[in-house]
Amino acid sequence: xxxxxxxxxxxxxxxxxxxxxxxxxxxxxxxxxxxxxxxxxxxxxxxxxxxxxxxxxxxxxxxxxxxxxxxxxxxxxxxxxxxxxxxxxxxxxxxxxxxxxxxxxxxxxxxxxxxxxxxxxxxxxxxxxxxxxxxxxxxxxxxxxxxxxxxxxxxxxxxxxxxxxxxxxxxxxxxxxxxxxxxxxxxxxxxxxxxxxxxxxxxxxxxxxxxxxxxxxxxxxxxxxxxxxxxxxxxxxxxxxxxxxxxxxxxxxxxxxxxxxxxxxxxxxxxxxxxxxxxxxxxxxxxxxxxxxxxxxxxxxxxxxxxxxxxxxxxxxxxxxxxxxxxxxxxxxxxxxxxxxxxxxxxxxxxxxxxxxxxxxxxxxxxxxxxxxxxxxxxxxxxxxxxxxxxxxxxxxxxxxxxxxxxxxxxxxxxxxxxxxxxxxxxxxxxxxxxxxxxxxxxxxxxxxxxxxxxxxxxxxxxxxxxxxxxxxxxxxxxxxxxxxxxxxxxxxxxxxxxxxxxxxxxxxxxxxxxxxxxxxxxxxxxxxxxxxxxxxxxxxxxxxxxxxxxxxxxxxxxxxxxxxxxxxxxxxxxxx
Numbered sequence: 227x228x229x230x231x232x233x234x235x236x237x238x239x240x241x242x243x244x245x246x247x248x249x250x251x252x253x254x255x256x257x258x259x260x261x262x263x264x265x266x267x268x269x270x271x272x273x274x275x276x277x278x279x280x281x282x283x284x285x286x287x288x289x290x291x292x293x294x295x296x297x298x299x300x301x302x303x304x305x306x307x308x309x310x311x312x313x314x315x316x317x318x319x320x321x322x323x324x325x326x327x328x329x330x331x332x333x334x335x336x337x338x339x340x341x342x343x344x345x346x347x348x349x350x351x352x353x354x355x356x357x358x359x360x361x362x363x364x365x366x367x368x369x370x371x372x373x374x375x376x377x378x379x380x381x382x383x384x385x386x387x388x389x390x391x392x393x394x395x396x397x398x399x400x401x402x403x404x405x406x407x408x409x410x411x412x413x414x415x416x417x418x419x420x421x422x423x424x425x426x427x428x429x430x431x432x433x434x435x436x437x438x439x440x441x442x443x444x445x446x447x448x449x450x451x452x453x454x455x456x457x458x459x460x461x462x463x464x465x466x467x468x469x470x471x472x473x474x475x476x477x478x479x480x481x482x483x484x485x486x487x488x489x490x491x492x493x494x495x496x497x498x499x500x501x502x503x504x505x506x507x508x509x510x511x512x513x514x515x516x517x518x519x520x521x522x523x524x525x526x527x528x529x530x531x532x533x534x535x536x537x538x539x540x541x542x543x544x545x546x547x548x549x550x551x552x553x554x555x556x557x558x559x560x561x562x563x564x565x566x567x568x569x570x571x572x573x574x575x576x577x578x579x580x581x582x583x584x585x586x587x588x589x590x591x592x593x594x595x596x597x598x599x600x601x602x603x604x605x606x607x608x609x610x611x612x613x614x615x616x617x618x619x620x621x622x623x624x625x626x627x628x629x630x631x632x633x634x635x636x637x638x639x640x641x642x643x644x645x646x647x648x649x650x651x652x653x654x655x656x657x658x659x660x661x662x663x664x665x666x667x668x669x670x671x672x673x674x675x676x677x678x679x680x681x682x683x684x685x686x687x688x689x690x691x692x693x694x695x696x697x698x699x700x701x702x703x704x705x706x707x708x709x710x711x712x713x714x715x716x717x718x719x720x721x722x723x724x725x726x727x728x729x730x731x732x733x734x735x736x737x738x739x740x741x742x743x744x745x746x747x748x749x750x751x752x753x754x755x756x757x758x759x760x761x762x763x764x765x766x767x768x769x770x771x772x773x774x775x776x777x778x779x780x781x782x783x784x785x786x787x788x789x790x791x792x793x794x795x796x797x798x799x800x801x802x803x
Contacts, residue, residue, distance in 0.1 A: 231398070246639065248641040257394075258282065262280075262291055263276055264441055270298075274649070284717075288343075291324075294376055298321070314379040314385055321390065322376075330397075332397050335406060339410065345414070355781060355783065387424070387425045391428070398433060400436070411429050449490075449545075450544070453543070456541065468581045476572070489559065527557055531552050533583055548584070552592060561576075608648070608674050624694060625644065653700070657725035658732050663728070664787055689747050695746050699728050723766055730795070730799065733799050734758050734803065739796070740796070
């Protein structure tokens with residue numbers, strides 16, 4: 227094989243990635259998003275979660291992305307770590323991914339040198355936010371502070387923590403790494419082990435070859451489930467079909483694990499709540515799995531409920547399409563974690579119910595009914611509400627995609643630039659329609675928790691066009707800052723104020739400091755261009771400068787999250803526009 231074949235094929239895949247997602251990214255940015263999507267493939271991150279992890283820019287410490295996963299849930303804001311949103315205990319699994327992405331055709335030592343120099347500062351708990359801002363950009367500093375919170379919570383609860391460095395470039399393969407580079411990689415690993423004692427530290431090199439190997443492996447949406455005996459078929463009203471039966475524990479384990487031995491996170495999206503750790507009920511399930519061989523497992527467990535869009539029975543086996551486990555996540559996680567080497571004579575099985583259905587309203591009823599007794603994430607609880615379903619329909623009718631169920635449209639290969647999560651929509655509306663970029667920036671998860679705030683964002687009296695317009699405004703501003711501002715220092719500064727710039731540019735286009743809903747209904751997003759964004763940025767610079775002179779103790783990150791600054795911005799806009 228010619229020495230550059232893998233690189234040529236990778237470049238073609240990246241061009242296809244850009245076309246499919248309707249983006250005009252630079253080569254570096256396209257490689258960044260494509261490669262991050264590949265190396266996080268089995269964690270099922272959304273496009274937004276991947277973009278939120280990027281810290282690339284001036285003063286980035288040599289790092290391009292910082293990914294935090296707690297029980298495989300992506301963490302991108304401090305507000306996700308408060309109020310019981312994430313449970314930390316000895317069973318909590320934390321994966322920290324630190325990525326270096328280089329648009330180069332060889333692995334180089336200087337990429338590792340930079341991290342070896344700066345990484346100790348990330349782990350130095352005596353360094354305050356203000357001191358870190360003297361060395362690193364705003365976005366990276368915020369990630370460092372989130373990392374420290376996760377680290378401290380993990381250590382206090384004796385949770386499992388793994389840190390993986392990923393060095394990515396377009397080299398044809400990894401066969402020609404120099405001895406010096408290998409030595410520096412080991413040095414980085416040792417230094418991190420010394421700083422984060424008890425953590426598992428890994429470093430993986432991804433060349434074109436490794437990226438293509440991951441790219442070629444599909445995430446299957448069709449799964450096979452082998453039953454102990456032919457499952458019982460139960461019909462309802464003639465055309466509606468369900469199946470019930472028992473599945474041997476080893477067969478169920480194979481069903482819920484992917485090709486790499488990881489849990490198929492995507493099949494649990496509709497279960498609503500994530501793994502709750504070793505709470506009392508889960509400790510009981512674990513004990514039953516490990517110790518109780520006198521009783522069949524399904525005698526002692528409520529079992530699993532699965533929804534599939536289509537079910538094809540073949541003897542004792544069912545072939546399932548678009549699988550969702552809507553009840554039984556806790557049991558599944560306990561089995562995946564503790565049933566690693568099943569005994570050959572273990573005949574125990576688990577009760578499984580399968581409902582064949584692709585009607586959205588019926589599926590929502592089943593999900594709600596099977597999870598009503600459990601604590602539910604605020605965002606996911608709202609996902610089944612009528613207004614959320616109606617927004618999804620309206621977006622779809624206008625050739626955009628409202629991702630009520632995470633990655634539903636990503637898995638259907640819809641363009642990334644046209645997919646908007648509920649969280650993104652809420653932050654966009656809060657910033658633009660409600661003139662409050664601070665709340666959108668500082669406490670995104672609370673936009674769904676507080677009933678009054680939620681109703682102020684998602685209200686049946688609001689024209690659905692406004693929801694789409696706000697998303698499109700925010701996307702346009704976000705893309706401009708991320709991919710069109712070339713000065714890396716300025717890029718990171720303005721990323722910190724993305725919500726504020728979107729708020730200001732809406733006033734610039736409408737020529738109104740306090741525009742009304744009727745103006746948003748008629749808003750033409752195409753009127754936003756480089757000139758109007760530059761005007762908005764200059765207004766922001768002026769207001770931030772005056773504010774810093776008055777409140778000298780607030781750093782740039784705190785200002786972006788400050789309700790007082792948002793109020794100041796809104797008042798100043800009355801004088802400027």
